[in-house]
Amino acid sequence: MIHHGDSVRRRALRHAAFDVATVRAMEAPLLRSGVPLMSMAAAAAARVVLALLDDMDVDTHEAGVVLLAGAGDNGGDGLLAGARLLGEGVAVTAVTVGRSAHAAAFSSFVRAGGSVLVLDQASTIPGCASGFGAGEAGERLHTAIGLAQDADVLIDAMTGIGVSGALRGIPAALAKALGRDGGVPDRPAMGDAAHDDDDAPLVVAMDTPSGIGVDDGTLPGPYIPADMTVMCGALKPCAMLPPAAYACGTVYLADFGFDLHGHDPAVRAMDGALAARSLRLPRLQDAKYSRGVTGLITGSTRYPGAGVLTTDAAAHANIGMVRYMGPSRVQDMVLTRVPEAVLGKGRVESWVVGSGVPSAQDPQAHADTQREIITALLAHYDVGEYSTDDPRDADPNDDDADDAGLHDEVPGGDAEDGDAPFANGSAGYAMPPICVDAGALDILPSRVPPQVVITPHAGELAALLSLRGEALSAADVLADPWSWAKRAHEITGATVVLKGAITLVVGDHEDGGVVTLVSGAAPAWLGTAGAGDVLAGTMGALLAQQDGELQEDADACVEAAAAACYIHGRAAALASGSGQRGWSEPTIVRIPVPAPAMNAALSDAGLGVGAVDIDDLSDDDAVDAVGSDMDDDLGMDEVPVGHPIVAHDLIAALPRVVSGLLG
Numbered sequence: 001m002i003h004h005g006d007s008v009r010r011r012a013l014r015h016a017a018f019d020v021a022t023v024r025a026m027e028a029p030l031l032r033s034g035v036p037l038m039s040m041a042a043a044a045a046a047r048v049v050l051a052l053l054d055d056m057d058v059d060t061h062e063a064g065v066v067l068l069a070g071a072g073d074n075g076g077d078g079l080l081a082g083a084r085l086l087g088e089g090v091a092v093t094a095v096t097v098g099r100s101a102h103a104a105a106f107s108s109f110v111r112a113g114g115s116v117l118v119l120d121q122a123s124t125i126p127g128c129a130s131g132f133g134a135g136e137a138g139e140r141l142h143t144a145i146g147l148a149q150d151a152d153v154l155i156d157a158m159t160g161i162g163v164s165g166a167l168r169g170i171p172a173a174l175a176k177a178l179g180r181d182g183g184v185p186d187r188p189a190m191g192d193a194a195h196d197d198d199d200a201p202l203v204v205a206m207d208t209p210s211g212i213g214v215d216d217g218t219l220p221g222p223y224i225p226a227d228m229t230v231m232c233g234a235l236k237p238c239a240m241l242p243p244a245a246y247a248c249g250t251v252y253l254a255d256f257g258f259d260l261h262g263h264d265p266a267v268r269a270m271d272g273a274l275a276a277r278s279l280r281l282p283r284l285q286d287a288k289y290s291r292g293v294t295g296l297i298t299g300s301t302r303y304p305g306a307g308v309l310t311t312d313a314a315a316h317a318n319i320g321m322v323r324y325m326g327p328s329r330v331q332d333m334v335l336t337r338v339p340e341a342v343l344g345k346g347r348v349e350s351w352v353v354g355s356g357v358p359s360a361q362d363p364q365a366h367a368d369t370q371r372e373i374i375t376a377l378l379a380h381y382d383v384g385e386y387s388t389d390d391p392r393d394a395d396p397n398d399d400d401a402d403d404a405g406l407h408d409e410v411p412g413g414d415a416e417d418g419d420a421p422f423a424n425g426s427a428g429y430a431m432p433p434i435c436v437d438a439g440a441l442d443i444l445p446s447r448v449p450p451q452v453v454i455t456p457h458a459g460e461l462a463a464l465l466s467l468r469g470e471a472l473s474a475a476d477v478l479a480d481p482w483s484w485a486k487r488a489h490e491i492t493g494a495t496v497v498l499k500g501a502i503t504l505v506v507g508d509h510e511d512g513g514v515v516t517l518v519s520g521a522a523p524a525w526l527g528t529a530g531a532g533d534v535l536a537g538t539m540g541a542l543l544a545q546q547d548g549e550l551q552e553d554a555d556a557c558v559e560a561a562a563a564a565c566y567i568h569g570r571a572a573a574l575a576s577g578s579g580q581r582g583w584s585e586p587t588i589v590r591i592p593v594p595a596p597a598m599n600a601a602l603s604d605a606g607l608g609v610g611a612v613d614i615d616d617l618s619d620d621d622a623v624d625a626v627g628s629d630m631d632d633d634l635g636m637d638e639v640p641v642g643h644p645i646v647a648h649d650l651i652a653a654l655p656r657v658v659s660g661l662l663g
């Protein structure tokens with residue numbers, strides 16, 4: 001729940017995304033009281049385009065802008081933005097893609113001197129050609145594509161939050177020719193990332209790139225990847241969720257003053273302040289045990305390095321001690337790198353299992369004792385079968401592991417004082433939090449409590465769900481990661497961390513339902529072998545320093561898991577020196593609401609609020625007031641590229657990230 005208060009609201013605007021129904025509910029009171037949202041959106045977009053032209057060193061009087069205008073209010077926003085740009089001397093051509101166009105916005109555009117190219121044969125736009133034959137329609141489409149390709153800037157205002165499903169008809173044909181037919185934008189992440197093809201126009205999307213899944217973050221068909229998106233009023237889920245977030249480019253959020261109070265976001269993004277809440281500052285009376293101990297059953301004779309990386313990462317992520325369990329060769333390697341690691345069983349506040357352990361498909365799996373030990377441990381987290389009933393109603397003592405006598409075999413228990421935390425058949429809900437990674441994912445019990453955090457990448461999530469009856473490939477998961485992460489949480493009960501450039505964390509909400517946090521703090525240099533092992537170790541450390549709260553507080557599981565991802569990402573950023581990120585918070589473009597007298601005058605003139613004539617807003621009311629939070633220079637070329645890193649660079653950076661967040 002977002003509460004009011006200016007700084008809270010501004011942070012929420014940057015870090016909370018609301019679904020379309022909620023955005024419509026937030027805009028409704030403003031529309032009812034006559035606030036000219038469309039003009040404000042247009043002013044913000046025009047401001048961004050002018051700053052972009054300035055950044056490109058293109059004189060406004062020599063600039064060519066093509067605007068793809070749909071028939072709805074999104075097209076209206078674009079047409080009014082076009083009128084604004086015409087007023088600044090920019091040559092703007094509107095390509096109308098629907099049968100109609102927003103009447104008042106269209107007339108403003110034409111009166112401002114804009115050129116129009118109509119594509120729909122059945123167009124009813126006043127004063128424009130219509131009823132032309134199929135041949136001419138094809139020629140017009142061809143002309144529009146050529147114009148768009150030659151433009152300095154292409155404004156995509158075909159569809160916004162009113163889109164339903166994949167683009168069809170003329171918008172689909174344009175998107176196919178000018179953009180992509182599904183799939184993630186194929187661009188380098190680094191350097192002049194926003195624009196690696198000097199001949200193509202820069203694309204500014206109005207509210208959302210046309211054709212993307214606004215509420216679910218999918219790319220269901222043709223769309224035009226945007227270099228920048230000027231989002232109206234509040235972020236939508238597509239601005240945070242992969243793969244659609246990669247199609248939004250840099251996001252500028254036009255702040256209309258929506259009251260966020262009482263509206264739950266669909267998705268939230270991690271930031272440093274939220275991550276810091278999951279870091280435990282040492283207390284005066286602390287010793288190594290009270291700062292948190294993580295036990296690791298990771299690495300194997302086949303993949304020994306994962307034992308080293310997970311243990312080393314955990315030891316560097318703000319806890320008091322690490323315990324390592326694994327084959328003797330790996331133990332030796334761990335001790336060489338982490339001499340402070342304690343070998344063998346003992347009391348722990350969290351576990352990390354599975355990194356570097358062969359999965360069932362691996363020919364070596366049967367020979368690996370790590371799998372057996374992990375299986376025995378995980379049996380203690382088994383809280384029953386998945387059903388549509390509340391899993392917490394399951395009998396916590398109905399534990400097959402007891403029958404199998406596995407409790408005696410489970411590593412752990414307190415070697416120092418004999419007080420084994422889970423050797424008494426206690427309920428899975430009371431077990432220490434555990435990160436289940438890589439090779440342990442296929443031995444996850446059917447149903448586990450939320451303090452079980454699973455950390456699959458797309459391929460591993462597909463395999464996990466396939467074992468539970470969903471026939472799924474990695475490509476399926478990558479195409480709709482949020483749905484599949486939610487499905488995995490629903491089926492297993494675990495807190496799900498689906499790794500990627502934007503990592504999704506899905507878990508239980510304290511009020512019931514599901515909560516989603518995203519973290520995209522890392523540059524793409526993080527895609528390197530062993531990075532997942534470092535995340536698992538970091539996760540274990542974050543889970544260990546929650547003073548036992550995770551067994552009580554489902555929200556805290558999601559936050560601690562997302563904090564680990566964020567800290568891991570920040571470590572990659574620090575280690576690589578790169579300014580590129582999987583996800584960046586939007587720049588807020590503040591748009592003061594025009595004076596009530598102005599609104600009254602507009603109403604008197606019979607102009608519906610979504611149909612404000614651009615001429616009725618003075619510069620003072622809109623355009624000049626817009627730039628207060630936005631630099632003229634968009635700084636597109638100034639993001640440092642950084643350099644490649646290896647997993648150990650990440651580990652070395654972890655303490656500095658912790659200190660930066662706590663400081």
Ligand SMILES: NC(=O)C1=CN([C@@H]2O[C@H](COP(=O)(O)OP(=O)(O)OC[C@H]3O[C@@H](n4cnc5c(N)ncnc54)[C@H](OP(=O)(O)O)[C@@H]3O)[C@@H](O)[C@H]2O)[C@@H](O)CC1
Binds near residue numbers: 041070073165208
């Ligand atoms: N939130 C805010 O505060 C503010 C919101 N504002 C703006 O309003 C926008 C929402 O406007 P909206 O409701 O008119 O819908 P919009 O996005 O123009 O789409 C409708 C058009 O798309 C078409 N279409 C749909 N699906 C399609 C498909 N698959 N393939 C092809 N075409 C498809 C559909 O065609 P039809 O289905 O009718 O044939 C119709 O023409 C919002 O995004 C923002 O820009 C600002 O003005 C002010 C503040």
Ligand SMILES: Nc1ncnc2c1ncn2[C@@H]1O[C@H](COP(=O)(O)OP(=O)(O)O)[C@@H](O)[C@H]1O
Binds near residue numbers: 501532533568582
């Ligand atoms: N393009 C990218 N940008 C940012 N982070 C990435 C990118 N690709 C992968 N990552 C991150 O790198 C890590 C890779 O983990 P994983 O696939 O398990 O690797 P490994 O098995 O080699 O350790 C994850 O934390 C993931 O989020």
